[in-house]
Amino acid sequence: MNTLRKVILIPLLFLLVILITGWLPAGDSHMLGNSDAAALIEKATELRGNKPKEAMLMAQKALKISKEKNDKKSIIASQNLMGSLHLYLGEDETALQLYFSSVEIAEALSDPYWLSATYNSIAIVYQSQKKNDLAIEYFKKSLQYAEKSGKENQILNNLYKLGVIYETLDSLSEAYKYYKRSYLIEENNRNAEGMFYSLLGIGSVSSKRKDYYQAFVIYNKAKTIADRLEVMAYRLLVYRHMGELFLREKKFLQAREMFLLALQVADSLEFNKEKRDCYINLAATNENLRFYSDAYYYLARYVDINDTLFSQEANNRIAMMQVKFDLRNKEREIELLKQKEQKSILVRNSLLAGISLVGLLVFLMIYLYRTKNRHNKILKERNNEIQLQKEEIYTNLDQLARVNQQLSQKNQQITESIEYALTVQRTILPGPDAIRRLFGNAFKIYEPRDIVSGDFYWLHSCRGCNMLVVADCTGHGIAGALMSVIAHTQMNHIIEENPDIEINEFLNTVNRKIKALFQQKEGETKRYDEGMDMTVLRYDKKRKCYQIAMANQVACFIDNEGVQILQGELYSIGGVFSKNTDHQFNIFEIDANRQGMLYMFTDGFFDQMGGPDNKKLMFPRLKDKFSQIWQMPVQQQKQELKDFYAAWKGNNKQTDDVLIIGLQITSQ
Numbered sequence: 001m002n003t004l005r006k007v008i009l010i011p012l013l014f015l016l017v018i019l020i021t022g023w024l025p026a027g028d029s030h031m032l033g034n035s036d037a038a039a040l041i042e043k044a045t046e047l048r049g050n051k052p053k054e055a056m057l058m059a060q061k062a063l064k065i066s067k068e069k070n071d072k073k074s075i076i077a078s079q080n081l082m083g084s085l086h087l088y089l090g091e092d093e094t095a096l097q098l099y100f101s102s103v104e105i106a107e108a109l110s111d112p113y114w115l116s117a118t119y120n121s122i123a124i125v126y127q128s129q130k131k132n133d134l135a136i137e138y139f140k141k142s143l144q145y146a147e148k149s150g151k152e153n154q155i156l157n158n159l160y161k162l163g164v165i166y167e168t169l170d171s172l173s174e175a176y177k178y179y180k181r182s183y184l185i186e187e188n189n190r191n192a193e194g195m196f197y198s199l200l201g202i203g204s205v206s207s208k209r210k211d212y213y214q215a216f217v218i219y220n221k222a223k224t225i226a227d228r229l230e231v232m233a234y235r236l237l238v239y240r241h242m243g244e245l246f247l248r249e250k251k252f253l254q255a256r257e258m259f260l261l262a263l264q265v266a267d268s269l270e271f272n273k274e275k276r277d278c279y280i281n282l283a284a285t286n287e288n289l290r291f292y293s294d295a296y297y298y299l300a301r302y303v304d305i306n307d308t309l310f311s312q313e314a315n316n317r318i319a320m321m322q323v324k325f326d327l328r329n330k331e332r333e334i335e336l337l338k339q340k341e342q343k344s345i346l347v348r349n350s351l352l353a354g355i356s357l358v359g360l361l362v363f364l365m366i367y368l369y370r371t372k373n374r375h376n377k378i379l380k381e382r383n384n385e386i387q388l389q390k391e392e393i394y395t396n397l398d399q400l401a402r403v404n405q406q407l408s409q410k411n412q413q414i415t416e417s418i419e420y421a422l423t424v425q426r427t428i429l430p431g432p433d434a435i436r437r438l439f440g441n442a443f444k445i446y447e448p449r450d451i452v453s454g455d456f457y458w459l460h461s462c463r464g465c466n467m468l469v470v471a472d473c474t475g476h477g478i479a480g481a482l483m484s485v486i487a488h489t490q491m492n493h494i495i496e497e498n499p500d501i502e503i504n505e506f507l508n509t510v511n512r513k514i515k516a517l518f519q520q521k522e523g524e525t526k527r528y529d530e531g532m533d534m535t536v537l538r539y540d541k542k543r544k545c546y547q548i549a550m551a552n553q554v555a556c557f558i559d560n561e562g563v564q565i566l567q568g569e570l571y572s573i574g575g576v577f578s579k580n581t582d583h584q585f586n587i588f589e590i591d592a593n594r595q596g597m598l599y600m601f602t603d604g605f606f607d608q609m610g611g612p613d614n615k616k617l618m619f620p621r622l623k624d625k626f627s628q629i630w631q632m633p634v635q636q637q638k639q640e641l642k643d644f645y646a647a648w649k650g651n652n653k654q655t656d657d658v659l660i661i662g663l664q665i666t667s668q
Contacts, residue, residue: 037062037074044081048088056085076102076114080121092125099125116145116154120161127165135165156182156194163201167208176205196225196234200241207245215245236265236274243281256285276305292407296400303393307386418451418478425452425481428488430459438466439539441664443638447604448657454480455602455659458491462499466539470661471573472553472602473532480657487532490514503536503549504585507573510534511551511583514574531574535600537663539592544667546590546598551583553603556623557665558630559596563623592667597630597637600663604656605641610648617648637662 044058059081066074083098099122106114123138139162146154159182166175179201186194199222206215219242226234243258263278279302286295435442438461446455454473461467469491473483490513494506501509514531533552540547548555550568557564566588590598606622609615625644629637641660 035065035069035071035074037066037069037071037078040065041074041077041081048081048085052085052088056082059085072105072109073111073114076105076118080118083121083125087125087128092129095125096122112145112148113151113154116142116149116151116158119145120154120158123161127161132165132169136162139165152185152189156185159185160197160201163205167201167205170208172205172209176202179205192225192229196222196229199225200237203241203245207241207248210248212245212249216242219245232265232269233271236262236269236271239265240274240277240281243285247281247285250288252285252288256282256289259285272305272308276302279305290407292400292404296397296404299393299400300397303390303397307390415451421478421481422452425456425485428485429456434459435468435661435663439468439663440666441634443634443662445605445638445641445658445660447654447659449604449654450477452477452481453657453659454484455604455657456484456488457659457661458488460491460495462495464541466541467495467503468537468600468661468663469534470537470553470600470602470659471532471534472604472657472659483532486517487514490517502587503538503547504587505582506536507534507549507551507585508582511573518574531572533568533602534573535568537598537600544592546592546665548588548590548598548600549585551585553600554619555601556599556626557590557596558599558626559594559665561594563627565623590665592665594665596665597626598663598665599626599660601660602657604658605645605660608645608649608652608655608658610650610652614652617645634662634664 040058040062044055044062047058048055059078063075063078063082065071066078079098079102083095083102086092086095086098099118102118103115103122106118119138119142123135123142126132126138127135139158143155143158143162146158159178163175163178163182166172166178179198183195183198183202186198199218203215203218203222206212206218219238223235223238223242226238239258239262243255243262246252246255246258259278259282263275263282266274266278279298283295283298283302286292286298432444435444435457438459444457446453446457448455454477456471456473458469458471459467471484471487473480473487487510490510491506494501494509494513498509535548535550535553535555538547539545548566550566552570552572553568555566555568557566569583569585571583571585590596601622606617606619608617610617625641629640632640645658
């Protein structure tokens with residue numbers, strides 16, 4: 001699978017565009033004035049991408065007019081345009097001859113603008129031939145003259161291309177330097193599009209340097225620009241780059257999420273090549289996650305779309321051959337016209353010219369016939385290679401299908417084990433009416449992300465006091481559920497040993513027991529963080545007072561005086577960042593006579609992805625919802641919160657386990 005994965009960086013796409021179009025910016029046509037040649041050059045520049053034959057004829061005509069009028073700058077522009085068209089047709093040497101001729105004229109004029117433009121075009125030819133040392137030499141010459149001319153578009157063009165080529169050579173420090181210079185100029189000009197591409201280059205270099213955090217920050221900055229410009233293609237590039245970054249970090253779940261977003265945008269834009277890249281990246285990511293069914297699905301989609309793209313590329317090559325053939329025919333027609341114009345003067349040589357022409361035609365036909373046969377042979381060999389690759393892929397797909405069947409059986413066994421674990425977990429959780437028996441009017445929302453949950457609650461009543469714990473264990477699913485059982489057992493032992501324990505000491509005791517159980521020592525590096533975030537509430541019936549203490553959680557109390565946020569300590573129970581020494585936990589007190597609502601919750605509710613921009617719900621939105629519903633009957637509050645959560649989540653998967661408990665504060 002890994003041998004199929006190819007990461008296609010945006011600088012290479014940018015380079016491909018440059019190679020096809022050449023380097024005579026349409027916006028600089030004013031450098032030629034308003035002559036007939038300038039008009040032809042401008043029109044040919046517009047046509048070169050779609051109608052190269054017509055563009056070549058116009059450029060040749062512009063060159064003829066420029067030479068007749070001895071217009072040096074128009075001669076340079078005409079030759080440079082013809083050079084870009086010859087490069088497009090694969091005639092590199094012809095392109096270089098034209099460019100070096102332009103250099104001689106520009107040097108005679110001492111014109112830094114045209115020297116920069118022409119050196120840039122020469123560098124592009126060498127870059128297409130993978131002669132990177134020569135390409136760098138001429139890009140730097142172009143940059144030197146661009147700085148003399150003061151043309152920022154020329155400066156930016158060369159800075160970005162130097163960044164691309166140094167990145168290709170893995171000279172990452174040099175690449176970073178040129179991308180950074182390009183970005184600073186674009187930022188100074190407030191050119192959002194230029195900033196976007198420069199940021200992608202900087203992010204790519206940071207990723208290759210394994211500075212993953214910087215790459216993540218840079219890509220997020222690029223995403224902000226893409227969102228502000230509302231250009232879907234830019235969002236696609238950011239999603240794909242971030243997916244590739246997470247893939248390098250082996251953060252396969254995050255990589256899978258980014259590639260799915262990229263695929264969604266590519267599909268809406270009908271960008272088949274980008275879809276192909278997303279499919280192969282998703283196949284690789286799912287393979288690493290051992291989601292073999294999904295890996296099989298995306299690999300099959302990759303094979304299908306790759307066949308389609310290959311057919312398109314074959315058609316493009318045939319069209320390119322036709323363009324070359326038509327151009328040669330046009331040149332031959334021009335030659336015939338010249339011969340007819342000279343016929344009256346060269347009557348004596350007409351017979352010889354005719355014989356020569358026939359010989360030339362025969363030679364051209366033989367040459368074209370052989371060329372066509374050679375290309376057809378190459379195309380046939382390529383098709384055979386692809387057919388063999390397809391057969392190999394289908395063989396691998398069959399093997400994957402068998403593995404997937406075995407995994408399905410294993411998955412069924414695992415699911416049955418998890419369902420049994422759910423039965424075990426349910427036995428330790430208080431029944432549905434237990435909270436109401438101890439605390440009166442109350443509601444509970446308990447939604448595990450998987451079958452079993454890492455969020456749990458614990459109740460106890462003793463000596464005129466009722467206790468309630470809301471906890472969020474590390475992870476979710478099986479790992480979280482096991483941790484919840486361990487924590488439940490430890491809390492029962494603690495309360496049996498000391499029924500009158502203060503709630504802050506209760507938190508410290510749980511912390512000590514969990515750390516002792518997992519043998520965590522000060523300064524020890526653990527692979528897993530076997531901890532939990534916890535809120536402890538106690539109601540003293542005699543004092544008619546509620547006490548609450550929290551470890552890395554918040555709670556919310558609302559009454560007629562307003563909203564009060566109860567902020568817990570930034571300290572996780574039993575976690576690798578907690579200490580063996582006791583922690584001073586703040587205790588908040590609420591008089592039962594205040595008549596309000598107390599909400600305790602884990603972070604799963606407000607960490608849910610969704611909404612119109614597919615972002616996290618966040619705590620401020622949850623707090624505002626509490627403010628809207630706190631005076632409703634408790635069961636109506638529960639339904640309002642469930643509807644609010646479902647509307648925000650939409651079609652997204654549940655992000656984490658969800659637990660919310662709401663208590664109506666009264667004198668019991």
